[in-house]
Structures are given as structure tokens and as C-alpha cells.
Amino acid sequence: MKHTKRLYGTLIFLFAFLVFAFFYTGHTEKVAKNKIPKVGVLQLMSHPALDQINKGLDDTLKKHGYINGKNIKIEFQNAQGDQSNLRTISKQFVEDNVDVAVGIATPSVQSLKNATSSIPIVMGAVTDPKGFGIIPSNTKPGGNITGVSDQAPLESQLKLIKQIMPDLKTLGIVYTSSDMSATTEMKAMKKLAEKNNIQVKVSSISNVNDLQQVATNLSENSQAIFVPTDNTVASGMKLLSSIAGKQNVPVFPAATTMVKDGGLATIGLSQYELGQKTGDDVIKILRGKGKPATMPVTFIKKGHLILNEKKAKELNIQFPDSLVKKAQKEGKIIK
Structure with missing residues (x-):
């Protein structure tokens, strides 16, 4: 009899534990799913070409259902062509623990690279990423950086x-x-x-x-x-x-x-199209469908x-x- 009671007690405890574990796991999964991703966008300065890249990025995110302030937080910063601003903003993105950092123009990407080796970085138009020493290979970047080249024809x-x-x-x-x-x-x-x-x-x-x-x-x-x-x-x-x-x-x-x-x-090249391609890379990373290390740099030929x-x-x-x-x-x- 004692053994039977002890067995029932053990079974009740196990059942309660499994129920708790089920609901707790479901809750944590729900929290993870509801987490609003953060994207930091660092633009070197304002002029039509770079502005068009940023617009292409924004429109692509919207097209795929990412609405700023609703299900994504986009932190856009303009460095106004100042190197100290680039460093400060890059550091801030790291402190804010953004999920993806986007650099529009080469100096922006270089600054982000100097700030972090773990947060995914997407290049929004860098002419020669490998030649500039930003990544070891344009086809297999191997680190936390990938993106789009704006090499002119x-x-x-x-x-x-x-x-x-x-x-x-x-x-x-x-x-x-x-x-x-x-x-x-x-x-x-x-x-x-x-x-x-x-x-x-x-x-x-x-x-x-x-x-x-x-x-x-x-x-x-x-x-x-x-x-x-x-x-x-x-x-x-x-x-x-x-x-x-x-x-x-x-x-x-x-x-x-x-x-x-x-x-x-x-x-x-269409700067707007460069921004669209940049947005595609950001979306792949956010959705877990790609990692910078294995995502080749995009070169637009036409x-x-x-x-x-x-x-x-x-x-x-x-x-x-x-x-x-x-x-x-x-x-x-x-x-």
C-alpha cells in the first residue's frame, strides 16, 4: 500500500512538472516570437544617392511586412560626414544590441566593423569590400559582414x-x-x-x-x-x-x-535597387535564413x-x- 501511495505521489509530481514545463516553454517561445527586432542604419551623409539607398531599404522592409514602430524598430542615424559621429553611433548600436546594423557607404561600414565582430553587419553599397579589407572574400565573407557592392560599370x-x-x-x-x-x-x-x-x-x-x-x-x-x-x-x-x-x-x-x-x-546602377538588395539581406538575417559568413556579396551587373x-x-x-x-x-x- 505504501509503495502504491508513493507511486501515485511520484506520478502526480511528474504530471505537474510536465504541465508546468509545457506552459513555461510555450510562454518563452511566445516571448521570443514577440520580440521586436532592432535594426540600426548608419548613413554617412545626406545626398540623393545615399538617400535613395536608404529609401530602397525602407521600402523593402515594408514590402515584407516590417513596419517601423509596430513589429520592428529601425534606428536611423546620419553621421553628417563626420568621423567622430560615425564612431559614436556605431558604439551606440552595439550598446543597444541591435539585431542587424546597416552601413550606407564605405566609411559607415568600416566604423561598424571596428565597433563589433559579432553583430551582423550589412553593407549598403561598398565598391570593393574585399579590396578594402572589410571582408576576406566576396563570395565567402566568413565573418559578421555581407551586403551589396556599388561597383560602377x-x-x-x-x-x-x-x-x-x-x-x-x-x-x-x-x-x-x-x-x-x-x-x-x-x-x-x-x-x-x-x-x-x-x-x-x-x-x-x-x-x-x-x-x-x-x-x-x-x-x-x-x-x-x-x-x-x-x-x-x-x-x-x-x-x-x-x-x-x-x-x-x-x-x-x-x-x-x-x-x-x-x-x-x-x-x-540604381541606388534605389542597391537599397532593395540591402533590405533583402537584412530580412534573410532577421528571419534566420542566412548568416553573413556564408552570404556572398551582391554585385549588380546591369x-x-x-x-x-x-x-x-x-x-x-x-x-x-x-x-x-x-x-x-x-x-x-x-x-
Whole structure:
């Protein structure tokens, strides 16, 4: 009898324990499911190209059901081009324990990398991640960083310049000396142009305050000016275009958004699409469908043809009919 009572007591205890464990586990799973993920977005500065990347990111998150303040917390910070701000914000993201950190532009990613080796980081447009030492491999990053490259289709861009200006002999290039992406593209375009028997005149700036003098000098000594993917020059694109325009010198930018600000034409990547691809990576990580270590960097191969018809009229330049038709069919014409 004693053994029977003891057995019943043991069974009752086990049943109670299992019931408690079931409900406790269910509760913790519910808490985990209800956890609102946090995404920190660090943008280097404000100008149309970087703003479009951020918009593409936001729209992609919304498209997949992530509504800021409802089921996701997006902490957006703009460093205003200041290195100390980059460091402070990166440190804050780590202290806030964000689930994913997004760096828009190379300096933002570098700052986030210096701040954490554990929190997933998604690059929102870095020209050459492996070459810049951000990751050991573009196909197998191997750490906590992956994302999207904004490497411009330089060969297509030079071909476009030659189509519009078949007698081009001198090409000026302006870039920011501290911008790794701009420096990389400057060197590549210089090499391509010289292979095509085009003399290249290169000028660098330290900040946007240098742009007026450099633009004036290049405009007086070049038939056209090329601008690589450069955040600082992009912020002063209207000034550059205005100065060059006084000498009837067209400006060919790498970024599509810079055409609207006074560039003549480009075959460039869509910054909005770069933001969309960045958002795709963020979603994969948040949903546990991918880890940065095994997620290859995304390279967008196809550029978009953008022609600024208004600027062409100002410069007395006639676009070839074939380019106009192509832009009408699969690109964009700014009038």
C-alpha cells in the first residue's frame, strides 16, 4: 500500500512538472516570437544617392511586412560626414544590441566593423569590400559582414562618353582623396581612358570647399569631366555642373542620381535597387535564413541609361538617336 501511495505521489509530481514545463516553454517561445527586432542604419551623409539607398531599404522592409514602430524598430542615424559621429553611433548600436546594423557607404561600414565582430553587419553599397579589407572574400565573407557592392560599370560608362563625344581627347576626373571607392574607380577609369588614347587630367579634393577651384581648373583644361562614385563630390554636384557648364564642359557621373543634379548622362546602377538588395539581406538575417559568413556579396551587373536632355540643350550637345531610343525604351530621359 505504501509503495502504491508513493507511486501515485511520484506520478502526480511528474504530471505537474510536465504541465508546468509545457506552459513555461510555450510562454518563452511566445516571448521570443514577440520580440521586436532592432535594426540600426548608419548613413554617412545626406545626398540623393545615399538617400535613395536608404529609401530602397525602407521600402523593402515594408514590402515584407516590417513596419517601423509596430513589429520592428529601425534606428536611423546620419553621421553628417563626420568621423567622430560615425564612431559614436556605431558604439551606440552595439550598446543597444541591435539585431542587424546597416552601413550606407564605405566609411559607415568600416566604423561598424571596428565597433563589433559579432553583430551582423550589412553593407549598403561598398565598391570593393574585399579590396578594402572589410571582408576576406566576396563570395565567402566568413565573418559578421555581407551586403551589396556599388561597383560602377566603368567600361559601359566610357563607351557612353565616347558615343556622345566621339572626338574626345581630354577627360578630367575629380574625386575625393580620402574616399576609397572614388579612388578605386578613378584609377580604373584613368586606365581605361588611356587605353582608348584619351588624355586624363586627375584632380582630387579633401572636402566640398575645394570643389570650386578644382572644377574651374578642370573645366579649363578638359573637354569632359568624369565623377566616380564619390559621396563628397555628389553633395556638390550642382556646383560642379554649374562651373563646368560655363565652359560648355559636360559632366559624366557614375551615379544615376547625379545626372538629375546636372550631369549629362550615365549608365549607372540604381541606388534605389542597391537599397532593395540591402533590405533583402537584412530580412534573410532577421528571419534566420542566412548568416553573413556564408552570404556572398551582391554585385549588380546591369546599369541604367540616364540622359539629361535639358543639360544637353544648355551645352549644345546632340544625343545620338540610338541612345535616345534606348533611353526611351529601357532607361530615363530628364527633360
